[in-house]
Amino acid sequence: MKNSHSGLKVFAPASVANMACGYDILGFALEKPGDEVFVKLSDKPGLRITKITGGKLPYEVEKNTAGFAALKLLEHLGETGRGFEMEIHKKMPFGSGLGSSAASAAAAVMAINEILYRPLEKRELLPFAVLGEQIADGAYHADNVAPSLLGGIIFIRDNETLDVHRLPAIKGLHAAVIHPKIEVLTRDSRAILKEHVTLKQMIKQTGSIGGFVTGCYTGNLDLIQRSLTDVVIEPQRAQLIPGFYKAKEAALKEGALGCSISGAGPSIFALCANNLIAEQAGAALQKVFTDQKIESDLFISPINQEGAILC
């Protein structure tokens, strides 16, 4: 199917946002799981969603994250007069904190761009994917969409202007991500957050994000480890995930560089220096939920450096 412009399929990966000290501004992409979007040209003008698998989502283009993102891109390109059919195949759980809606939006804009023979650079697709995710999420932020589309560890200076920066890839870095099958609604996870933080917490948090960025640029894993802390959001949201601190402690004991909540939860990520530690940290994370009789999915993955890809 690759490079056929009558129809093509794009995969966009899951992502971990709100990465420890980087609430709203730091995220990274996994290699799997991810969503697939299939697009083909049609004689009938307009964009239609013809099939959705893996989850109940609206077929109305304007209410669907992938559809809306694609539509906004088509409007920008002046291509709304043409006909497109879109299939969305959700291959990861909703409400897991793994950026499912972001992945669908990223895949959708990339698929549209490809089928039109790439009028935009991949990076230029970002605003449209963010608009799509906004449908699901309510907020305009790119810490899921940008890694899902572009790959890597993404730091965002400012979401409003999408001042997005890909941090240097660190060899060997792997993540263990556990998705305990409990429901945490993003709106609850947001509502729980206090509107204020102390000045001291802010100083800590600015120190941590600066330390994390410095660690990435210098390849200093010890510094990354010291910087992967969150004194603001994690303490407030931990209560939504039964056994969170036990899980975190278990992952750190296995040598993870850091461990915190993925997105708005309930998934938890552990960032690790290599695959072996990630496997061990992942097993330790999973055991904590198994012991509580909570089912979970475990994903072990290097940092995905490609983001959305044709497949």
Added chain:
Amino acid sequence: MKNSHSGLKVFAPASVANMACGYDILGFALEKPGDEVFVKLSDKPGLRITKITGGKLPYEVEKNTAGFAALKLLEHLGETGRGFEMEIHKKMPFGSGLGSSAASAAAAVMAINEILYRPLEKRELLPFAVLGEQIADGAYHADNVAPSLLGGIIFIRDNETLDVHRLPAIKGLHAAVIHPKIEVLTRDSRAILKEHVTLKQMIKQTGSIGGFVTGCYTGNLDLIQRSLTDVVIEPQRAQLIPGFYKAKEAALKEGALGCSISGAGPSIFALCANNLIAEQAGAALQKVFTDQKIESDLFISPINQEGAILC
């Protein structure tokens, strides 16, 4: 006098701390002004301060920032039984927000280390200099002392553990620093700060510090410019400096990358891409105070990359 171990003189430069988005965690060193500390060996055991010029400061070693820093270093080295005489020559204004006490402390520990034939690396002197500054300042933080001692733009992940990182030098970078001769007491400047910030402000501030660090590592002056903002401290302290916003606007109009309060004020710094812009921004800053009939000292300087030096 250089390298004579019976007596030697060390110069430590002024520094700009609380650098915009980096409250308590970001500072840089100027080439001038600065303080000088002269140390010579003495047959009479113990450390004595024998002369202080340029300001009224306590001669009691334990109450003097330079003296206390030197004493703590001597204790660490087990050299308190030896005799030292110290002269302190203050060559910059007190209470200006230019890190005067930090410079004296940095010069003192370097002078002691040199006269003892360098038992420690320069970087290892940092905790003792910070202890010295703490005498004057009350708080244990290194965003003046570290640049004054080590030079460069210094980012501090954590003050408590002195997790201090020198950011890459960016060619051409200059600062204009204006010291309006008005009194702003550090304790007032601290007391004015609210204990809380909003979550939104924290997100902005973490974005800015991460952006600044990224800009330094990538040599991206545009990004540095976008990141040199402070939505938390500057708006609260601006009222202490008459005409602050007018001065800031004037410096930015001349092309400064950013402009904010130096330390606890009343000095204002403007970071600029080159010397010419720094000269122009500096003149514009000074004019705002001259127009208000407020005397001021203007310093134009590249980022000092050496910190404290033997002279």
